[in-house]
Amino acid sequence: MDEQIHRSGERVEKFCAVCGEERGHIVASVTKSGRITSVSCPKCGTRSRFKAGAEVTARAPARTGAPYDSTRTYRAGQSLTHPVFGVGEVMAVIEPQKIDVLFPDRMRRLVHTRTLK
Numbered sequence: 001m002d003e004q005i006h007r008s009g010e011r012v013e014k015f016c017a018v019c020g021e022e023r024g025h026i027v028a029s030v031t032k033s034g035r036i037t038s039v040s041c042p043k044c045g046t047r048s049r050f051k052a053g054a055e056v057t058a059r060a061p062a063r064t065g066a067p068y069d070s071t072r073t074y075r076a077g078q079s080l081t082h083p084v085f086g087v088g089e090v091m092a093v094i095e096p097q098k099i100d101v102l103f104p105d106r107m108r109r110l111v112h113t114r115t116l117k
């Protein structure tokens with residue numbers, strides 16, 4: 001059986017004890033053989049050890065989001081797929097029409113609930 005090789009910066013689903021909910025975490029460090037050793041929570045910033053073979057398995061969220069549509073209204077926790085940035089997860093609604101979305105490389109602020117003229 002091949003072991004999955006991971007790189008830092010990848011996303012994994014993990015339960016955050018601080019936030020009290022499961023969310024996508026950023027892989028913070030890996031071993032030379034590509035095993036995840038620690039991850040950090042994008043919301044509260046908590047860095048925690050990652051146990052291989054724990055209840056969590058990896059990589060991109062199972063549900064890849066629907067294509068990003070700025071006229072839609074998003075809620076925290078939803079996934080979307082941006083044509084340029086890739087798959088992201090809505091971390092927070094900042095203003096009525098602005099959301100912070102975590103993409104594989106970094107957090108980006110996007111518009112939502114945009115009204116068409």
Ligand SMILES: [Zn+2]
Pocket residue numbers: 016017018019020041042043044045046
């Ligand atoms: Zn957290």
